[in-house]
Amino acid sequence: MSTLGQELITAAVIGVLQGSIYAMVALGIVLVYRATGVFNFAQAEFGTTALFGAYTAHVVWGWGYAVSFGFGLVVGVVMGLLTEALVIHPLRKASRVTLLVGTAGVALTAIGLQFWKYNETLIMVMPRISDGFHQTKYGSPTDQQLITVAVLVAVTIALALFFRSPWGLAIQAAQQEPVAAELVGINVRSVSLLIWGIAALLGGLAGILAGPNTTFSAAFLSFGAGGALLPGFMAAVLAGMRSMSGAVAGGLVVGFVEQLGNLTLLVDVNGARAMMLFVFLLLVLLFKPSGLFVPRAVTA
Amino acid sequence: MAVLEVQDLVVGYGQFPVLHGINFVIEEGEVCVLLGLNGAGKTTTVSAIAGLLKPTSGEIRFHGKSLRRRSPSARVKDGLSLSPEGRRIFPRLTVSQNLRLGAWSKRRDTRQARQQLDLVFGYFPRLAERGNQMAGTLSGGEQQMLAVGRAVMSRPSLLMIDEASLGLSPTLARAVWEATAQIARDGTTVLMVEQNAGALPFADRALLMEKGTLVHTAVGDDIRNVNLREAYLGA
Ligand SMILES: Nc1ncnc2c1ncn2[C@@H]1O[C@H](COP(=O)(O)OP(=O)(O)OP(=O)(O)O)[C@@H](O)[C@H]1O
Numbered sequence: 001m002s003t004l005g006q007e008l009i010t011a012a013v014i015g016v017l018q019g020s021i022y023a024m025v026a027l028g029i030v031l032v033y034r035a036t037g038v039f040n041f042a043q044a045e046f047g048t049t050a051l052f053g054a055y056t057a058h059v060v061w062g063w064g065y066a067v068s069f070g071f072g073l074v075v076g077v078v079m080g081l082l083t084e085a086l087v088i089h090p091l092r093k094a095s096r097v098t099l100l101v102g103t104a105g106v107a108l109t110a111i112g113l114q115f116w117k118y119n120e121t122l123i124m125v126m127p128r129i130s131d132g133f134h135q136t137k138y139g140s141p142t143d144q145q146l147i148t149v150a151v152l153v154a155v156t157i158a159l160a161l162f163f164r165s166p167w168g169l170a171i172q173a174a175q176q177e178p179v180a181a182e183l184v185g186i187n188v189r190s191v192s193l194l195i196w197g198i199a200a201l202l203g204g205l206a207g208i209l210a211g212p213n214t215t216f217s218a219a220f221l222s223f224g225a226g227g228a229l230l231p232g233f234m235a236a237v238l239a240g241m242r243s244m245s246g247a248v249a250g251g252l253v254v255g256f257v258e259q260l261g262n263l264t265l266l267v268d269v270n271g272a273r274a275m276m277l278f279v280f281l282l283l284v285l286l287f288k289p290s291g292l293f294v295p296r297a298v299t300a
Numbered sequence: 301m302a303v304l305e306v307q308d309l310v311v312g313y314g315q316f317p318v319l320h321g322i323n324f325v326i327e328e329g330e331v332c333v334l335l336g337l338n339g340a341g342k343t344t345t346v347s348a349i350a351g352l353l354k355p356t357s358g359e360i361r362f363h364g365k366s367l368r369r370r371s372p373s374a375r376v377k378d379g380l381s382l383s384p385e386g387r388r389i390f391p392r393l394t395v396s397q398n399l400r401l402g403a404w405s406k407r408r409d410t411r412q413a414r415q416q417l418d419l420v421f422g423y424f425p426r427l428a429e430r431g432n433q434m435a436g437t438l439s440g441g442e443q444q445m446l447a448v449g450r451a452v453m454s455r456p457s458l459l460m461i462d463e464a465s466l467g468l469s470p471t472l473a474r475a476v477w478e479a480t481a482q483i484a485r486d487g488t489t490v491l492m493v494e495q496n497a498g499a500l501p502f503a504d505r506a507l508l509m510e511k512g513t514l515v516h517t518a519v520g521d522d523i524r525n526v527n528l529r530e531a532y533l534g535a
C-alpha cells in the first residue's frame with residue numbers, strides 16, 4: 001500500500017481514539033444546547049474539574065483507582081448541578097448572551113480554583129487505568145485509549161436507551177414545549193437539573209479518561225494539552241447542535257480531520273492540524289450550515 | 301360540592317390588570333363554556349386556574365381546597381388538566397409518546413395509563429391510526445385532538461380546553477366538541493374556552509366574558525338564544 005494510504009488509515013485510527021473524547025464533550029454540549037439554547041463554555045471544565053478530583057483522591061489521598069474515578073465524576077456532577085442552581089436557573093429569563101457569559105464565568109472560576117489549589121505542583125500525572133499498548137502498522141493505541149472508545153460506545157447506547165425511557169421523554173418534552181411539559185405535570189426544574197447533571201457526567205468521563213494521555217494542569221480539557229472544547233464545539237456544530245448520534249459521529253470525524261494535519265504531505269506547514277480543522281469547519285458552514293450529521297426526524 | 305370556585309379573581313401582567321375580580325362556580329358533571337371576544341381575558345383565567353399565572357388577589361378553590369400554594373404539576377396530580385391555547389403538543393415526539401406524557405403525573409400506575417390510552421383512542425380514532433407519527437406532522441385538527449387527548453390522559457376531574465376550535469374547519473371543530481361532550485358524559489367536568497358560538501349547543505351553561513369581567517351567565521334555552529349571541533359575540 002502507498003505511504004499516503006497507510007498514513008490515512010493511521011489518521012483514521014488515531015482520529016477515532018482522540019475523537020472519542022471530542023464526542024463525549026460534544027454530547028454534553030448538544031444536550032445543554034437543546035435545553036437552554038446556549039453553548040456551554042464550561043462543558044470541558046466539568047471534565048478538568050472531575051480530573052482534578054480523581055487525581056486528588058488517587059494520587060494525593062491514595063484512594064483506589066475505581067473509587068477515585070467515581071469521586072472525580074461526583075465532583076464533576078456537583079459542579080454541573082451548582083452551575084444550574086447558581087447561574088442557569090437565576091438567569092433563566094435573561095438573554096442567551098447573558099447565559100453564555102454566565103457559563104464562561106463558570107469555566108473561568110473553575111480554572112481559577114484549579115490554579116489556586118495546585119499552584120505548587122508543577123507537573124501532574126494521572127496514572128492510566130492500564131499501561132498496555134498495542135503496536136500496529138497504523139499507530140499504537142494504548143489500553144487507555146481503547147477503554148475510552150469502549151466507554152463512548154457504552155455511553156452512546158445508554159443515552160439512546162435513556163431518551164426512550166419516561167424521564168428521557170420528559171426531557172425532550174420540556175425542551176420542545178416547556179409550558180405544556182409543566183401542564184402535564186413534569187417538573188421542568190428537575191428536568192433542567194437532570195440535564196446539567198448528565199452533561200457534567202459526560203464532561204467528567206471525558207476529563208478523567210483523557211487526563212492520563214499526557215501531563216495536565218489547570219484548564220486541561222478546555223485549552224490545555226487535552227484541548228477538547230473547540231473540537232467538541234465543532235463536532236456539535238456538525239450535529240446541527242441537536243442530534244446526539246450526530247455529536248458522536250461529529251466527534252470522530254473531527255478527530256480524523258485533525259489527524260490529517262499530521263500527514264507527511266503537510267510536514268512543512270506550521271499548525272497544520274488546527275488549520276485542517278478550521279478549513280473543514282469553514283467548508284461545512286459554507287455548504288451545509290445546518291450540520292452534516294442531522295437525522296431528518298431528530299428524537300435523540 | 302362545586303368542583304371549582306373562583307372568587308374575586310384579579311390577575312394582571314406586571315402592573316396592568318386584565319381580570320378585574322371575577323366570580324364563578326363550576327358544578328360537578330356540567331359542561332361550561334367561557335365565551336368572549338379576543339382579549340376578553342379567557343386564556344388569562346384558565347392559565348391562573350392551571351397555575352401558570354399568579355393571581356394578584358382572589359381565591360381559587362378546587363374541590364373545596366385553596367390552590368394558592370399548589371404548583372402547576374401538583375394541580376395536575378389533584379385532577380385539574382388544561383389543554384392549552386395553541387395546542388402546544390410536543391412536535392418531535394410521536395403521538396403515542398405525547399399521550400404517554402399526558403399521564404406523567406400518574407405514571408406509576410401503568411395499567412390505568414393503558415386503559416386511559418384506549419379511552420382516548422376511542423374518543424379520537426384518528427389518533428390511534430397515527431400512534432407512531434411525529435406529532436408535528438399531524439394536521440391542525442389532529443393536533444387539536446392530540447392536545448385534548450393528552451390532557452385527558454391524566455384522568456382529570458376537571459378538564460379545561462382553551463379554544464379547541466381555533467383554526468379548524470366548522471366540521472372539524474364540531475368533531476372536537478362532540479368528543480368533548482362524550483368525555484363529559486363519561487364523568488369528567490368540562491370548562492371550554494371559546495370565542496366561537498358554535499360551541500354553545502355542547503354546553504350546559506355559558507359564562508360570557510367582556511374586558512376582564514363576567515357579564516352574563518346563560519343556562520338552558522337561553523344558551524340557544526340568538527339575541528344573546530348578537531348581544532355579546534356579534535355573531
Ligand atoms: N403575556 C402578556 N403580557 C401582557 N399582556 C398580556 C399578556 N397576555 C395577555 N395579555 C393581555 O391580556 C388581555 C387578555 O388576554 P387573554 O389572552 O386572556 O385573552 P383571550 O380572551 O384569551 O383572547 P383570545 O380569544 O384572543 O385568545 C389582552 O388584552 C392581552 O393583550
Ligand SMILES: [Mg+2]
Nearest residue numbers: 342343344385
Ligand atoms: Mg385566549
